Amino acid sequence: MNLRVLRTELLRSAAPWVGLAVLGGGLVLLHLLGAAGPSSGTTEWTGQWNSLALWTRTTLVVLLPLVVGIGALHGLRDHRSRTGELLAATPLPAWRRAALPAAAFGLALVLGFGGLVAGGALRVATGETTHHHLGWLPITGVALLALAAGVVLGAGVARALPSPLTPPALVVVCLVANVLLVQHADAAHPTSGIAPHLLSQLTPAVAVPRQVLLTLTGAVHLGQTVFFLGLLVCGFVLLAAASTRARLVALVPAVVGALLALHLLPAAPRDGYRVDAAAAAWVCEGEVCVSELHRHRLAGLAPEGTEALAVLSDALGEGAPTRLREETALRAVGTDRPLEVDLLLVHFEDPTVAAATGDQLLRRLVGEGLAPDCWPRTTRESGSDTSLVVQSVLASWALGSFELIEAEVYDADDYRSSAEAAWAEFAALGPEAQRARVAEIRADALVCEYTWPEELAGGPA
Template identity: 40%
Template sequence: MVSGRILRIELRRSIAVWAGTVFLLVALAFLFGLTGPWTAYGERWTAQWSAAALWERHLLLFLLPLVVGAGALQGLRDRRAGTGELLAATPRPAWQRSAATAGALAIALVAAYLLLYGVGAVQVAAGGGVFHLGWAPVVAVGALSLVAAGWLGLGAARTLPSVLTPPALAIATLLAMFPVVGLWQEEVVPKVAYLAPALDNARSLVHDLSGWVSLGQAVWLLGVAATGFGLLAATRPWARPAALLPAVLGAAVALPLLPSGSEPVYVVNAAAEPVCSGRVCVTRAHEDLLPVVAGPGEEALRLLARLPGPPRQVRESAERDAVHHPPARDAGIVYVDFDVRDARSTGEKLTRHLLAGAGTPSCHSLRGDDFDGRLREEAARRMAAGWLMGDVAAPTADPVFQELNALVEQAWPELRAVPEREQGARVAALREAALSCDGDLLAILTDGRR
């Protein structure tokens, strides 16, 4: 066994503390020094407990290569000092000598990871975040991933003792992580992508990673950590190939545990619980916005009552945004998404946002490539809101929206030129088409056809 005294010596004399410090400082530089999706209003990393955990895992995309490289640098210590043969001649087992080095590195890295989460957690608690324990497995697996990466670097450098090993491992890890994490956004995600400890963007404050995903990742990372330690402690030629077995077994056990097809990767947490004022509901994560939404929401429902089969409730969706699929829709509900800029407005502007598309979400996914279709749909959505409110919104000042403004200015008179009853029928037809994402919404308004 490794005594506490030996661990303290390793912490002082190895690069373990330095590795943890560099990890923490680089991560904080990302979160506080750079503008990214983790600073966005609706997705900021200090908004909820789960958001802090998920964004910390996302940053592993950039930070794990540093950890692997640091582990490899530590693994070259005996070669740099020229003490390899001397240590091999001592009666102390090689695995005990390796355990001291690996243990010190693991302690420093786990402490840095937990301290980073603690920085976010303090701000979440101060901001009134909804406390639950769904984030705990996400944080635990993230800390385990640092141990696995650090030990893999240690073992790889002991196996290939070259000054080129640390930078080569760091670059190889970075190049491997990007395409694997990118697979999380594919329409059909291969199971192997879920083995990556770095996560996709945290696009929701009310979701946690599924327990099965965390379990599968933990099994795989334990195998990688065992492989790294095995390579570090190996003293015989046959021991190095045998050390690869835990990683292979870990992957073989983990892959069947991971979701496939329609199985959920993310699950809702306590922050998704609805909080209501009359017919308007938001999640507990946005409870502070309920007074802002309640009035415009009730006004939107009142105006939509002019249409057949009107919605009965305004509700914040607890669905995680999908990259390839349009948002969920329900004929009885007007959904509000606070990640959208207009949904963070107030009063009449917020009412107009809720009335867009006659109270329906957009039919285009986050990764829609049909620019003309998106442009025509947005023009129709604005016109439907304008008809319900009595006038179309003023043109958007941003030059990026010039084409949209021109389309609305051309189509609006065409809608207003027909009798009032026909206008109402066309807006009702637009709502029906938008609920099924079927048809050209702008053509419905201007020509009365799909």
């Protein structure tokens, strides 16, 4: 291909706008969706490699219709300038004329989407994570292929149907299809959307990342690659076609690609995602373990974690937890945490854990060990302020001095006054009565029975 002609195509076609739209639109969407803010927790888009790839795929709900529309505007160029017959009379083959804009769009997408990913990748590489791998590249590669297929297909359809209504119609159709097909993220594994699950995998957009250990399976990569290759070939043939028969033939690769993809894609929603085994592997210091993904947090957690286990052993005796583990079990948002008698769980999306250090972290761990909370406190779940009151009182008992567990609560004054009142009543009990009451509260908490601060001294709820 003549590089001078390609340069001219890049300068005078809609290709630069595709790159700019993907780069600028992607950054705006990531901030609007909260991926670049504290609400995203451990799944922040610049925190881990898989999170980076999945968040950029989430933006395709909007970015894909956008590039399809820009491609369709380009497809109307010959019709608007009334040069179709003139170009058809030139000796240059139609496929070569189609290859020029396709190559220009492809290069612009590589620069635009690649710039978006590269910006996040730079921040991931220079961040806290120590788990570096290449397993995220297929997720990003399929996204780039889908964008290329969308822009070429949009141009091809507009060339076959040269009407001013074609670009907006394609944008609306693509946007509605994405909204209907995109998966939901309310469960431990994202589930299918309004459409049947198999069809939901025909959109490159994925659910908002909710669990940092999850990634897409190889079957999803393969099926979606086949589907978008079919669409890319269909769009290219439409862009080069000069007859109705050729345009009908262009539909064949799209249909074949869709049928093959539906055969290759997993049938069940949970089969589309898998736990990244390497990221979930345990890294331990004594009895304190975190996932390989959060190895960088072990040094800050291990000293207070070890001390907390010792304090709990003195307070509870044989019934105390003997191990501290990062919570990695997959569960739906809003459902109970899986609790075990000998296990103290921590979740790095819990702001009272992630932001705590020193004595505050120790108190949080001791409180969680004495009154484990079935209702989690994460960036998407508010937990219970009342449970923090109970944990503050019991941790103060075990550590020998009263102090609140620091947390963002709905009413800070009520939180402090409730804790002080509960502590005064609990401290008035005798040592044996206190120890017995702590054992009762812990036993109730392990089976998800709620304890109110008024019950700490043995009174009625």
